Amino acid sequence: MIRVALPFHLRTLAGVDAEIQLEVGGAVTLCSLLDVLEARYPMLRGTIRDHVTQQRRPLIRFFACGEDLSHVPPDTPLPRAISQGDQTFLIVGAIAGG
């Protein structure tokens, strides 16, 4: 199981707690993880990635294992500690005031 933490507003949209667990089959990449997340919680489609381009929204960040993965290619395998569920994959709203 992969552990994912969502920012507050997306938790309220999806009706979930601070951390959710997802089963991702095959290679665990940023893209496959987000595909599974959106399939389970379709109300999140468009809130993390653009509906059409599938690009990360500008004020969304991805952190894992102390690293910023916001700019890695979507098909990059995620760290083993994430795919094994030892650490949590963090989806974060950028600090931008408001």
Add this chain to the structure above:
Amino acid sequence: MVGTRKGAFILTADGKRKKWKVGGPYFMGWEIYHMKGSPADPDRVYASQTSGWFGQIIQRSNDGGKTWEQPGTGPGESITTPEGMPKGESNKFVYDVTAPNGKPLTTHQWYDGSQHPWEFKRVWHLEPSLTDADTAYAGVEDAALFRTTDGGKTWHELAGLRGHGTGPKWQPGAGGMCLHTILIDPANQERLYTAISAAGVFRSDDAGKTWKPINRGLRSQYIPDPEAEIGHCVHRIAMHPERPDVLFMQKHWDVMRSDDAGESWQEISGNLPTDFGFVIEVHAHEPDTIYVVPIKSDYEHYVAEAKLRVYRSRTGGNEWEALTRGLPQQDCYVNVLRDAMAVDSLDECGVYFGTTGGQVYVSADAGDNWMPIVRDLPSVVSVEVQTLP
């Protein structure tokens, strides 16, 4: 129904409009640009929930705002059809760039006069159909008009507006390039009006398929040709349902009136202390009684002379009186945004507006006397009224 920078609130009262109950916040922490109930079914309410971080969400209520749902994306639903096609979703606004629907447009004018790609940002205004609760229009930034006919599950652009020919000359105002006003002619529902900052007013006579600009008579000093067909920063237009060919406009500067469905416009600023402003509204029962809130200037977005004054004309413009009773008359520096004024349809017309300071005021006597319903909400973006039996 009050949309604010940090959530929505529903304020309720009986016909006396003295004692109010404040419901909410709904969608706390999100910007609620607009909420509006369906004239065909008052229990059906649409809301635009938006965020610079997380994008656009359309919310729908089927019980007058008590509970809400995203109509196109229920929890646990598959995101594809049995055939494997992606399902349309309620928060998906994709510009139509197909050739059959007009000229595919990819750029509009940017602030510096260069061309800039069209990019969807948010829904500014939701206008439910007068007769069908499942049909509603959405005015969006970057400016375009969308329509749903399935209760908000899917939205499709009425591309004839963006594609009619002047689109590359549209430019954003300070708030972005937004389609912020949608009016439906109750006598002829094929006739629609939209207003865009900063492009102008447009009319369709075939239910949104084709459009033309209707800006003759507007004059704007901030564009190279002050009387150009396109480029006017129209802030708001309003009509009285019993006299739909008469339109009133609050432009960036100037208050205007058209008596011929927008074919020509005349200035009616008259004795206003300043004719800059955002809101304009019409009395529910008197088609020539109109309301504006003058704002000091385009660079100073707060009320003139630090006094919160609604101005009323009972003559369809030019002659205005200040309405001040119950409103702060010193040290006031709030703004009233374009969608933040509304009227009810009770016998004694009620007038409502919200401020960027978080106050919502009501007058239960057509503007003569005002009282705050609530003083300390987040900055108010929109105010709509439902008059229920």
